[in-house]
Amino acid sequence: MTLYINCCVREESRTKRLAMAVLHKLGGDFTELNLYKENLKPLDRETLNKRTALIEQGDYSDPMFDYAKQFANADTIIIAAPYWDLSFPATLKIYIENIYVTGIVSTYDESGMPVGLCKAKELYYVTTAGGPYDPTYSYGYIESLAKSFFGIPKTHLVKAEMLDVEGYDAEKIMNREINRILKNGIL
Template identity: 25%
Template sequence: MKNILMVKANDRPAAESISSRMFETFFEEVKDNANLNVNVYDIYKEDMPYIGQDLFGAFGKMAANEELNEAEQRVIAANQKARDAFSEADVVVIAFPLWNLTIPAKLQTFIDYIFASGYAFKYDETGKMIALLPDKKIILLNARGGVYSTIETQAMEMSVNYLRNVFVGIFQNEIIDEIIIEGHNKAPEQAETIIQEGLEKVRQSAKRL
C-alpha cells in the first residue's frame, strides 16, 4: 500500500480559495482508494510554533539530558510530528496558494521542521551534501490569481520555485506532478474555464496514484 501525505496549506473555505478547491478535488479522488493510505496534515489545525531559540535550546538540552520547559516541549512535539508524517509518506501532496509572492508562513514552518541536517540531509567527510530521504515523490498543487509564468514575472514567484529548490535541489526528491492554476483573478471573464481546466488536471493527477 502506498502512503500519501496531503499537506493542506490554506485555511480558507473551498468556495473562496482555489488552492483549497485543489486540495478537496485531489482528496475526493484518493480518499476511497483501497491501494492508498491517505494522511491529511492540515497546517492550520496543527500546533506549529515558529522555529527559533525554543527549538534550538531544546536540542541542546536533549543532548545534555536536561529537562525541557513547556515551550521547548511544545515545539519539539510539533517538530517531531511533522517529521514523522513526512518520513512515513511515499508521496507528498502539497496544496498551497501564492501569497505576497511566497508561501504561507504556516507552510514555511512545516518546511522548517523537516529541512534539517541529520534528518533530510547530511554532509560527508568531504563536505558534500548527501540526501537522506531521496525516494519521496512530490506533487505540487498551486493557485495564484495573477500570472507568474511569463519571462517578465517568473523571477518574482517564490512559492513553487522555493518548493522546487527544497524538494529537488536539497532533498533530491522527484516532483511527479506540478499543477498550477493561475490568472483567474487577472482575467475574470476566463476564470471559470481556467479553474475547471486546472481542477481536471488535479483529478487526473490523483487518479494516476
C-alpha cells in the same frame, strides 16, 4: 503513505479544490496535515538550542521531531499552498523550518554536501494564483529543497492562474484544470 500538506486557510480554497483532484487521480489513502490546525511555531532560541542538543545526541524521540519523521517516511508528498505575495503563506515556511532536521530528512556527506533521507520519490506542489504565476519564490524554492536537500528526485507543479483578473472566468479555468488532471493525468 501519501502525505497531503494542506496550507489553505480558506475552507472554499481553490488551491484545495485543485489538490483534491490530484489526490483523486493518484488514488489510494492519504494522511492530511492541515497546517492551520497544527500548533506550529517558528524556532526560537530555546527550541533551537533544545533541537540542536538532541540532534547532537542522536536523540530523535522528542515530539518536536514528529513532523520531520512523518515527512521523511511519506511515499508521496502533496503540498497545497496558494500563491500569496509572490510566494506561499508563512505557515508553510514555519512547517519547513520545523521539518528540516539533520538526521531525519537529510544529512551531510564527508565533503559537506547534503544527502536527502526522505523516502518519497515524488512531490507535487499545487497552487492557484489570482494573476500570472511566477514559480521562482514558491515552487522553485520547494523544488530545490526536495531535490537538493530532501532526496526527492521528482517534483511536479500543478497550478491554475489568472483567477482574479478581469475578463478571465475563474470557474472555467478551475474546471478546465481539474478536468485535465482527472482525464489526462496530473502533468
